[in-house]
Amino acid sequence: MKKIAVLTSGGDAPGMNAAIRAVVRRGIYCGLEVYGVRHGYEGLINGDFQKMDLGSVGDIIHRGGTILRSARSELFKTVEGQHLALKSLNKVDIEGLIVIGGDGSFKGAGKLVEQGFPTIGIPGTIDNDIAGTEYSIGFDTAVNTVMEAIDKIRDTAYSHERICIIEVMGREAGDIALWSGLCSGAESIIIPEAPQNVEDIIIRIQQGQKRGKMHSIIVVAEGVCSGEDLKTIIKEKFNLETRVIVLGHLQRGGSPTAYDRMMASRMGAKAVDMLVDGEKGVMVGWRKCQLVHVPFDKAYEDKHKVNMADFYLARSLSI
Known part of the structure; x- marks a missing residue:
């Protein structure tokens, strides 16, 4: 193998650039020519390739x-x-491809493998919702971004004695809501894997009020409901004043944490090594503190599971 390419697909995530850097520099270290594909699979179709050198990934x-x-x-x-x-790949004699993205990106990569083209995946999504790996690039940064926002929101919630609902990303996975809620001391955390009824949330708020706590933070994952829908229910049923903060794409941005940079560097280099070793149709995963090989179909067909022990831990600590 002499030429490989790398692309990013789906939603962006902090740490993707660190992974690109690792792929390019590990590839050059191994004597390969490395090409970047701009604009994901659309760029792959259009032949939007850029030959990468050491300087191409400097300061990223x-x-x-x-x-x-x-x-x-x-x-x-x-x-x-x-x-x-x-x-397009064959036209420039590219012999292997590395795809950085989520489960949808790996479905696309799997189609190339079915037609005989060597392809390796690197999990990159803030949702951390890819089966077969305990971690995906961008998750740690996103959680820290949400946690910092909640810390600031709590200050004003305390000052005005209000209930604040924080709506976070995650699609059908509750990892961002669970981690950020637990780490910021939220009174209630609502995730798709263990949805709570509104009555339970109100009981927890009232218990806090009885001991003099006049503000509450509720973190809700977008896969359950919108923050505005929850606000409407609380207002109609219990007449409690609430504010909704939708963090949105703020969660995707920002400089990656040290952990995301480390994981991206490890996974990027490993993906190159796997291509050189003749592997294809697998994702670089992280399980039990080790890099592992996960078949694409496991990554997008199996269901990601949240750690429910952490959910019950959060409930026990927010009484």
Whole structure:
């Protein structure tokens, strides 16, 4: 193998640039030519390649987002689009591809593998919702961003004796809500894996009020309901004043934490080694503090599971 390429797909995540840097520099270290694919699978179809050198990835390890950009591609979901992508790869004699992204990105990568093209995945999504790995790049940074926001919101919630609902990302996974809620001392955490009824939330608020606590923080994962919907229910049923803060894409941005930079560097280098060793159709995963090989179908077909022990820990500590 002499030439490989790397692309980022789906939602951006802090640490993607650190992973790109690791892929490029490990590849060059191994004697490979490395190309960056701009704009994800859409760029792959259009042949939007950029030859990368050591300077191409200088001073990017600390930057959020992705220097290769990211884009959705409806065309790549079709057989025609996949053939066009393979044609683009073959045109410049690229022999292996590394895809940094989430489960949807790995589905696309799996289509290339089915047609014989060596492809390796690196999990990169703030949602941390990919099966087969305990960690995905960007999660730690996102949780820290949310936690810092909640700390600030709690100050004003205390001052005005209000209930504040913080709506966070995560799609169908509650990891961001659970980690940020537990680490910021939220009174209630609502996640898809263990939804709570509103009556239970109100009981917890009232218990706090009885001991003189006149403010509360509720963290809700977007996969359960919107913060505004929850606010409406609380207002109609219990006539309690609430404020809703939707953190939105703020959670995706920012300089990656040390942990995200470390994990991205490890996974990026490992992905190159796997291609050189002739592997394909697998994702670099993280389990029991070790890098592991996870087949693509396990990554996007199996269901990610949140650590419910942490959920019950949060409930016991927020009484």
